[in-house]
Amino acid sequence: MTPKRKQRLFVILGLVSLAAIAVGLTLYALRANINLFFSPIQIAAGEAPIERQIRAGGMVKEGSVSRNPDSLDVEFVITDFVEELDVHYSGILPDLFREGQGVVVVGKLSESGHFRADQVLAKHDENYMPSEVAEALEAAGYSPSDYADKYTGMKVEGAD
Amino acid sequence: MWAFIHKLGSPKWFYDISERLQPWFWAAAAMLILVGSVWGLAFAPADYQQGNSFRIIYVHVPAAFLAQSIFVGMALAAVVFMVWKIKVADMAAAVMAPLGAAMTFIALFSGAVWGLPTWGTWWMWDARLTSMLILLFLYFGVIALRGAFASRDSGSRAASVLAMVGVVNIPIIKYSVDWWYTLHQPASFTITSRPSMPAEMWWPLLLMVLGFYSFFIALTLMRTRSEILRRESNKRWVRDLAREEG
Numbered sequence: 001m002t003p004k005r006k007q008r009l010f011v012i013l014g015l016v017s018l019a020a021i022a023v024g025l026t027l028y029a030l031r032a033n034i035n036l037f038f039s040p041i042q043i044a045a046g047e048a049p050i051e052r053q054i055r056a057g058g059m060v061k062e063g064s065v066s067r068n069p070d071s072l073d074v075e076f077v078i079t080d081f082v083e084e085l086d087v088h089y090s091g092i093l094p095d096l097f098r099e100g101q102g103v104v105v106v107g108k109l110s111e112s113g114h115f116r117a118d119q120v121l122a123k124h125d126e127n128y129m130p131s132e133v134a135e136a137l138e139a140a141g142y143s144p145s146d147y148a149d150k151y152t153g154m155k156v157e158g159a160d
Numbered sequence: 161m162w163a164f165i166h167k168l169g170s171p172k173w174f175y176d177i178s179e180r181l182q183p184w185f186w187a188a189a190a191m192l193i194l195v196g197s198v199w200g201l202a203f204a205p206a207d208y209q210q211g212n213s214f215r216i217i218y219v220h221v222p223a224a225f226l227a228q229s230i231f232v233g234m235a236l237a238a239v240v241f242m243v244w245k246i247k248v249a250d251m252a253a254a255v256m257a258p259l260g261a262a263m264t265f266i267a268l269f270s271g272a273v274w275g276l277p278t279w280g281t282w283w284m285w286d287a288r289l290t291s292m293l294i295l296l297f298l299y300f301g302v303i304a305l306r307g308a309f310a311s312r313d314s315g316s317r318a319a320s321v322l323a324m325v326g327v328v329n330i331p332i333i334k335y336s337v338d339w340w341y342t343l344h345q346p347a348s349f350t351i352t353s354r355p356s357m358p359a360e361m362w363w364p365l366l367l368m369v370l371g372f373y374s375f376f377i378a379l380t381l382m383r384t385r386s387e388i389l390r391r392e393s394n395k396r397w398v399r400d401l402a403r404e405e406g
Contacts, residue, residue: 094280130205
């Protein structure tokens with residue numbers, strides 16, 4: 001490589017590294033804002049603002065969903081398996097909403113620690129399987145998420 | 161090795177070799193996409209939670225793969241052009257940008273269509289979706305910069321710099337779902353690990369991904385060839401070629 005080319009290559013490498021450092025520091029500074037939602041642990045620790053529009057995320061606790069038969073009101077508990085958060089919602093739930101499923105709720109946290117949701121979004125995991133397989137797993141006493149958990153430990157992330 | 165690279169840098173040699181390679185990639189792309197889409201859309205089983213809407217994965221994931229790969233390819237071509245001043249690299253970078261932008265748009269659009277029934281919203285400012293939108297704007301920026309200068313060389317250099325700097329966004333897109341809480345789930349399709357779906361769902365997805373890559377290579381070869389003819393139109397070998405063709 002001629003000295004001139006080498007010099008140009010170093011200029012480019014320097015430029016790209018500087019850009020990477022600048023972006024990296026910005027993202028680091030904004031990390032709290034980039035997270036889409038607060039987890040129940042963060043809310044229990046008082047990190048989330050009261051009576052302001054926020055998002056909270058976690059799993060819908062098994063057996064916690066109670067619907068009012070006369071209206072669209074629904075109450076459920078979201079959990080990260082450490083802390084829990086009571087959620088009230090009135091409206092239509094997404095197709096994937098069910099107990100044991102991840103959700104993101106948009107709304108306000110009250111003084112008493114209840115969450116009034118204006119919108120409920122379902123999160124889904126990266127696992128797909130045919131319904132016959134899911135039924136067979138359940139018949140054998142496993143839940144589809146057990147099947148998923150078995151392999152998430154060895155996962156290396158790729159682009160999607 | 162070096163002789164091969166130097167030959168690759170010669171427009172005439174690239175024009176000749178790409179003519180021979182091109183049909184193979186077109187054939188592979190047509191076969192893979194045809195088989196993959198029929199298999200994926202008609203024969204693969206429906207998902208236990210999402211039903212048939214999960215089939216959007218067969219377009220969404222290959223498009224998202226290409227959107228990112230094309231940007232990396234463009235940035236590498238930009239480095240080759242800036243350091244070694246190889247003109248063919250700049251021509252390839254120039255023709256890759258619109259296809260990359262189109263793939264980014266397809267990934268965003270199919271994601272929105274998919275998000276509405278499954279998540280309950282078509283758009284959310286989460287880290288994955290936002291970084292992908294930034295990628296689309298970076299593509300627009302690269303295309304616009306190239307056209308914004310009176311001289312082609314200045315445009316090429318400006319577009320190359322933006323492509324090289326913009327590549328910083330690629331790892332952010334890739335790892336956004338691991339670094340932050342996002343609505344988007346982590347990757348389902350990886351080359352390095354056991355697939356998170358059974359074989360009868362995974363195979364058609366693999367075919368679609370390979371098909372999209374073949375399509376990208378075939379289209380890039382074809383468009384680079386016409387770009388070579390356009391930019392080298394005053395060269396002797398191009399004029400000879402034009403005379404032969406009649």
